[in-house]
Amino acid sequence: GVSGTALQKNVSVGNPTKVELTCKLDDNSKLKNPQVTWKRGNETISHSSKTQNSWTVQLTISDGSQLGSYSCILKGEVEVSATFHLQVPKIDGKERPIITYEGDLAVMVCKTEYAPMAWTWYRTNGTELVAINLSSHTNKFRIKRQSANVNRLEILKLTKKDIGVYWCEAAFRLGSSKRSFELRVLSILAPLKPFIAIVAEVVILVTTIALYEVYSKRKEEEGEREFDQIEQL
Amino acid sequence: MQAKDSNPPDGGYGWVVVVSAFVVMGLTVAVLKTFGLFFVEIQQHFDELASTTSWITSVTIAVFHLGAPLASSLCVQYTHRTVVITGGLLAFSGMALGFFGLNMVWMYATTGFLQGLGISFSWTPAISIVSHYFSKKRALANAIASAGECAFAFTFGPFFQWLISQYGWKGALLIIGGIQLNICVCGALMRPLASSCLEASHCKTETPPGNGVSRRDKEDESPIMHKTFNWMLVRRPEFVLYAIFGTLAAMSFFVPPLFLVPLSYSLGIDESWTASLLSILAMVDFGGRLLCGWYANLHVTKTIHLLAMTITLISTSLMLLPLANNYLSLAIFTGFYGFFFGTTVAIHITVLADVVGMPEFDSALGLFMLIRSTGGFVGPPLAGLIVDVAGDYRAGFYMAGATLVLSAGFLVILDRLQQRKKRGSKIRTKPEKSTLPYPSLHLLKHQ
Numbered sequence: 234g235v236s237g238t239a240l241q242k243n244v245s246v247g248n249p250t251k252v253e254l255t256c257k258l259d260d261n262s263k264l265k266n267p268q269v270t271w272k273r274g275n276e277t278i279s280h281s282s283k284t285q286n287s288w289t290v291q292l293t294i295s296d297g298s299q300l301g302s303y304s305c306i307l308k309g310e311v312e313v314s315a316t317f318h319l320q321v322p323k324i325d326g327k328e329r330p331i332i333t334y335e336g337d338l339a340v341m342v343c344k345t346e347y348a349p350m351a352w353t354w355y356r357t358n359g360t361e362l363v364a365i366n367l368s369s370h371t372n373k374f375r376i377k378r379q380s381a382n383v384n385r386l387e388i389l390k391l392t393k394k395d396i397g398v399y400w401c402e403a404a405f406r407l408g409s410s411k412r413s414f415e416l417r418v419l420s421i422l423a424p425l426k427p428f429i430a431i432v433a434e435v436v437i438l439v440t441t442i443a444l445y446e447v448y449s450k451r452k453e454e455e456g457e458r459e460f461d462q463i464e465q466l
Numbered sequence: 467m468q469a470k471d472s473n474p475p476d477g478g479y480g481w482v483v484v485v486s487a488f489v490v491m492g493l494t495v496a497v498l499k500t501f502g503l504f505f506v507e508i509q510q511h512f513d514e515l516a517s518t519t520s521w522i523t524s525v526t527i528a529v530f531h532l533g534a535p536l537a538s539s540l541c542v543q544y545t546h547r548t549v550v551i552t553g554g555l556l557a558f559s560g561m562a563l564g565f566f567g568l569n570m571v572w573m574y575a576t577t578g579f580l581q582g583l584g585i586s587f588s589w590t591p592a593i594s595i596v597s598h599y600f601s602k603k604r605a606l607a608n609a610i611a612s613a614g615e616c617a618f619a620f621t622f623g624p625f626f627q628w629l630i631s632q633y634g635w636k637g638a639l640l641i642i643g644g645i646q647l648n649i650c651v652c653g654a655l656m657r658p659l660a661s662s663c664l665e666a667s668h669c670k671t672e673t674p675p676g677n678g679v680s681r682r683d684k685e686d687e688s689p690i691m692h693k694t695f696n697w698m699l700v701r702r703p704e705f706v707l708y709a710i711f712g713t714l715a716a717m718s719f720f721v722p723p724l725f726l727v728p729l730s731y732s733l734g735i736d737e738s739w740t741a742s743l744l745s746i747l748a749m750v751d752f753g754g755r756l757l758c759g760w761y762a763n764l765h766v767t768k769t770i771h772l773l774a775m776t777i778t779l780i781s782t783s784l785m786l787l788p789l790a791n792n793y794l795s796l797a798i799f800t801g802f803y804g805f806f807f808g809t810t811v812a813i814h815i816t817v818l819a820d821v822v823g824m825p826e827f828d829s830a831l832g833l834f835m836l837i838r839s840t841g842g843f844v845g846p847p848l849a850g851l852i853v854d855v856a857g858d859y860r861a862g863f864y865m866a867g868a869t870l871v872l873s874a875g876f877l878v879i880l881d882r883l884q885q886r887k888k889r890g891s892k893i894r895t896k897p898e899k900s901t902l903p904y905p906s907l908h909l910l911k912h913q
Binding site for chain 1 (some may be wrong): 510511513562565630631632633634636637638640641643644645647648650651654655657
């Protein structure tokens with residue numbers, strides 16, 4: 234539905250298909266009988282059908298160049314518009330850097346709304362993207378296809394040399410989308426330092442408390458002995 | 467003079483114990499509550515299902531409840547201090563070993579079982595020793611100690627997130643384990659009270675010469691201090707009634723936090739606002755606990771009446787909560803629910819102590835936790851079923867509210883039973899005024 238300020242909507246399109254975009258006016262809108270134009274950039278498109286309060290355009294998307302932003306503009310007492318962004322499905326994945334340890338296993342998971350034709354993984358080497366070839370690194374990388382639209386890269390036996398940016402690419406007929414992951418490899422000493430500091434603090438506190446209690450008990454006993462001695466006198 | 471259990475200090479060193487219990491609450495329950503942040507990380511790393519990963523927390527909670535009676539019987543044999551220090555070491559080992567993250571079963575054993583056992587051995591004695599150290603100010607002391615859970619949970623959310631972002635989930639577990647080692651420091655501070663009965667293997671209270679001892683005296687005194695776990699508690703109707711109350715209440719307690727987030731999403735409220743609802747819940751919970759402790763300390767109302775009132779207020783908030791249709795109304799009702807939840811938690815342990823009396827308290831606490839856990843296990847699945855059948859999350863809140871009203875009924879029955887017993891014993895002791903009817907005087911003779 235359209236009413237008020239400019240609206241946006243993302244439409245994911247992976248394979249060639251027919252798409253129908255509809256702009257519908259709310260019943261309580263101020264606009265009555267507006268003039269409607271569908272535009273893509275500066276180009277005007279003719280709309281396919283029209284009812285009382287809705288205007289539809291039908292598009293046949295057969296290749297990547299036909300993707301982009303399509304808007305419906307309603308001109309009347311006020312002007313409202315809504316934009317549809319037709320794009321290749323985006324990839325969902327972890328946004329924050331992936332933190333692992335030397336000798337450990339790193340996991341990167343990419344997920345899309347619709348299944349792509351192919352998945353490829355890359356590693357950044359300087360400014361270039363180098364594809365990860367499983368056959369040449371059999372014990373280092375593992376790629377698992379968890380389902381058609383979820384793909385998983387595992388990097389084994391991590392070393393500091395593995396630090397860097399990795400990419401997963403989902404190839405659709407209409408184009409491809411990519412996502413990057415930053416991999417950080419820490420040495421085990423990194424968390425060990427605060428850990429040992431805390432353990433040391435605990436040991437110091439417990440020893441202090443124990444010593445204080447022994448000391449105050451001894452004082453109490455001395456005090457009692459004096460008291461008994463005074464009583465005897 | 468070292469303080470005696472029969473004559474608790476009601477202050478002084480007791481406040482040190484309260485602070486250390488406050489910290490133990492934080493380092494146990496608050497860690498458990500915030501563990502959800504590790505969920506997605508662990509699930510992705512081991513390539514497991516969400517349900518399989520959630521068993522980690524289920525194991526922790528199960529071991530926590532099953533370990534409570536074991537912990538309380540160990541408290542009676544060894545001191546509270548020893549059990550808490552053991553608990554601290556267990557919890558620490560659970561998290562620290564979790565750092566090695568070999569596989570999912572390893573995580574069940576470490577962050578599940580060891581952590582649960584550690585939490586159980588730390589939490590149960592900490593709660594118990596506060597009640598031993600206080601009598602008149604017990605309600606206030608318990609309330610302050612229980613507020614530790616909220617205070618720490620509030621800060622652990624962002625803190626754990628930061629740890630995970632700096633050290634990854636494995637490193638974060640190691641550091642949290644170290645932090646939990648501070649439970650041992652708290653345990654070291656929990657000086658045992660010298661009870662004249664704890665030194666000897668058993669103690670007998672003298673009965674006055676002749677058969678002037680009334681039947682009421684025989685019931686009130688426990689002639690032998692129980693060194694081992696006391697299963698006889700299940701014979702006492704007051705305990706049974708309170709345990710049923712606890713079970714029904716537990717059935718309802720886990721439901722609102724579970725369904726608040728989905729209900730919020732279904733109303734169209736987005737993620738960050740929903741997260742703020744949980745923060746509101748934690749803050750008013752904290753406030754409720756302290757306020758209830760202060761009020762109970764005034765001794766204006768009987769604790770069991772106060773508990774019945776708070777339960778009724780929670781169930782009212784829960785029944786009204788489904789009426790919310792936007793963020794503001796949901797936030798207000800959540801605030802009321804959180805506040806009264808805090809008041810209930812603050813007072814319910816004190817009521818247990820009042821119901822069973824201090825000699826039996828340790829065993830009662832453990833047994834109560836064990837029985838109550840059944841409610842905690844049945845509640846969420848049952849609520850889930852009701853929500854699925856009704857097709858609406860609001861049904862879960864109605865169920866929780868109704869269960870609480872039912873539990874309040876048992877409190878009322880318990881109160882009537884206690885009043886009837888008191889009235890009955892008052893009639894009996896009238897001719898006995900010449901002899902010594904008070905058990906505490908017998909204990910004093912032993913010193």
